[in-house]
Amino acid sequence: MSNQTADIAIIGGGSAGLELARMASIAGQKVVLFEQGDANGRHVFQRIPLLVGKIIGNRRFVDAAQSVPQTSAGNRQLPVLTGRGLGGSSRVNGNVAYAGSTLRYSHVFDPLGLDFTDILNDMNKDTTAPRPHSWNDALSDKFLTAAQTLGTPRVDDPDQHGALNGGSILHVNTKRGLRHNHLENFRANANSNNIEIIRAQASTITFDGNRATGVAYQTGGTTQHILAGEVILCAGAIGSPLLLMRSGVGEAQMLASAGLPAVHNLPQVGQHLKDHANLRLPFSCDGHNTLNQKTRGASALWEGLKFIAGSKDSILRGPGASAGVNVATKGDIIDDSYRIQLVHFTQDRSKVSQSGIVFERQQKASLGIYALWPKSEGAVRITPQGAQIDTGFLSNPADVQTTLAGMKHARAIMSEMGVGPDPQTDIDEELMRNGVYSGYHLIGSNRMSMDAASGVVGPDFAVHGLSDLSVCDASVLPDHLSSHSYLSVIAMARMFGQIRGWL
Numbered sequence: 226m227s228n229q230t231a232d233i234a235i236i237g238g239g240s241a242g243l244e245l246a247r248m249a250s251i252a253g254q255k256v257v258l259f260e261q262g263d264a265n266g267r268h269v270f271q272r273i274p275l276l277v278g279k280i281i282g283n284r285r286f287v288d289a290a291q292s293v294p295q296t297s298a299g300n301r302q303l304p305v306l307t308g309r310g311l312g313g314s315s316r317v318n319g320n321v322a323y324a325g326s327t328l329r330y331s332h333v334f335d336p337l338g339l340d341f342t343d344i345l346n347d348m349n350k351d352t353t354a355p356r357p358h359s360w361n362d363a364l365s366d367k368f369l370t371a372a373q374t375l376g377t378p379r380v381d382d383p384d385q386h387g388a389l390n391g392g393s394i395l396h397v398n399t400k401r402g403l404r405h406n407h408l409e410n411f412r413a414n415a416n417s418n419n420i421e422i423i424r425a426q427a428s429t430i431t432f433d434g435n436r437a438t439g440v441a442y443q444t445g446g447t448t449q450h451i452l453a454g455e456v457i458l459c460a461g462a463i464g465s466p467l468l469l470m471r472s473g474v475g476e477a478q479m480l481a482s483a484g485l486p487a488v489h490n491l492p493q494v495g496q497h498l499k500d501h502a503n504l505r506l507p508f509s510c511d512g513h514n515t516l517n518q519k520t521r522g523a524s525a526l527w528e529g530l531k532f533i534a535g536s537k538d539s540i541l542r543g544p545g546a547s548a549g550v551n552v553a554t555k556g557d558i559i560d561d562s563y564r565i566q567l568v569h570f571t572q573d574r575s576k577v578s579q580s581g582i583v584f585e586r587q588q589k590a591s592l593g594i595y596a597l598w599p600k601s602e603g604a605v606r607i608t609p610q611g612a613q614i615d616t617g618f619l620s621n622p623a624d625v626q627t628t629l630a631g632m633k634h635a636r637a638i639m640s641e642m643g644v645g646p647d648p649q650t651d652i653d654e655e656l657m658r659n660g661v662y663s664g665y666h667l668i669g670s671n672r673m674s675m676d677a678a679s680g681v682v683g684p685d686f687a688v689h690g691l692s693d694l695s696v697c698d699a700s701v702l703p704d705h706l707s708s709h710s711y712l713s714v715i716a717m718a719r720m721f722g723q724i725r726g727w728l
């Protein structure tokens with residue numbers, strides 16, 4: 226056992242962990258940062274937006290778990306993917322960049338007494354999170370024009386917050402066509418003199434009574450121990466609740482039956498897990514080549530050459546989706562809203578955790594649909610056999626109704642575009658229940674709340690009932706804030722930094 230000391234031990238070098246380490250190091254704090262994943266942070270596939278789809282089947286970059294059977298989603302066990310290595314999930318994400326509307330933040334955070342207005346405004350001016358448009362083509366124009374004809378205005382998202390009701394070519398987190406997430410920002414701006422990175426999985430948080438004292442980890446077959454003034458857990462929506470439980474913080478009976486020590490009975494750990502349950506409706510689009518065609522043979526070579534030449538319309542400059550609309554049928558930030566995204570390919574999604582995204586060959590694309598503010602909740606649990614992830618997809622009837630409304634709207638858009646929905650789209654509810662997959666926007670499993678009866682951390686990010694231990698990552702989001710979760714997580718990290726005076 227070594228007894229090295231640090232001001233702060235951060236567990237998890239993902240989106241939130243890197244942003245906190247950057248801010249804390251600049252503010253003069255001595256940081257030890259634990260990251261379980263590989264050192265390779267600049268794999269070429271990780272920098273070129275479209276190619277990330279290939280590495281999400283690679284265990285060097287991604288942890289893939291299977292959910293428990295989803296009783297409201299065809300009893301299927303669905304892949305749950307999270308990124309690993311410096312950058313975490315931002316290293317492999319789709320790169321679509323919407324922080325979310327200030328109205329939605331007010332709805333979620335006013336009861337907790339937090340005001341994100343300045344943080345969101347600063348993020349807009351901020352060159353550390355650039356958000357230019359993705360590539361565009363005739364099919365995207367057709368999609369946005371059809372949506373506009375049906376009542377969803379085309380907006381350019383000038384405030385970058387993500388329009389509550391409007392459509393645009395996607396904004397992506399890129400600089401000069403290359404992905405530019407907070408790993409780049411961390412490398413460019415952190416004070417590396419104040420950060421030590423330990424490439425190891427933290428096995429437990431250590432405690433003296435109710436006070437967190439540091440982190441234990443395994444290296445070379447021995448247990449090492451870092452003492453720290455405080456511990457900040459940033460291991461993500463799956464990793465953070467699991468590490469709390471393995472360290473003895475969670476529902477006492479569940480911990481006892483899994484043979485884990487009891488440090489602090491906190492039943493809300495792992496509860497309220499949420500995700501965007503995402504459905505895709507494929508359609509034929511004769512006359513338009515999609516990524517199914519453009520990523521093969523001479524077309525692929527041409528797109529590569531355009532990318533090297535800096536052409537803005539190379540398909541390599543964006544993810545496989547190119548445009549999206551948020552539809553707030555009642556102008557609502559709370560209920561009934563859904564998102565429809567033009568996805569320029571079709572794939573067998575059940576294979577993604579083994580092979581990454583593999584495009585089909587037909588001249589087809591798809592519309593992706595999900596409820597923006599889902600109410601369905603699952604949980605992360607621990608059992609004698611190990612971790613159990615329940616995404617709870619479609620378990621709340623309100624989400625079923627919202628998704629069905631989104632499917633109906635998507636079909637109307639297809640019809641307006643003059644493209645053909647497949648005949649299988651006749652059986653909506655069955656298709657939906659057997660078709661939804663993870664949107665990879667996992668949040669809420671250590672949610673922020675005013676008390677321990679309804680959540681895990683307080684508005685100051687400190688774990689209820691413990692001292693010198695905080696959580697700051699997607700797990701503390703009390704609810705979805707945007708159509709996508711990465712920049713909302715960065716907004717949370719900035720709020721942590723603002724509270725600590727690090728900004």
Ligand SMILES: Cc1cc2nc3c(=O)[nH]c(=O)nc-3n(C[C@H](O)[C@H](O)[C@H](O)COP(=O)(O)OP(=O)(O)OC[C@H]3O[C@@H](n4cnc5c(N)ncnc54)[C@H](O)[C@@H]3O)c2cc1C
Nearest residue numbers: 237239240241261313314319320321427461464699709711
């Ligand atoms: C495939 C995919 C596509 C996505 N697409 C988009 C998108 O297009 N737009 C968008 O906005 N969002 C997207 N997201 C979601 C977004 O990237 C995440 O919400 C966000 O990155 C979560 O940040 P985080 O800090 O909570 O966790 P992460 O970024 O996942 O970081 C957690 C880190 O902790 C490390 N860790 C875990 N346990 C331990 C331990 N015990 N010891 C040491 N290290 C540990 C992990 O290795 C990881 O690096 C996507 C996510 C995925 C997986």
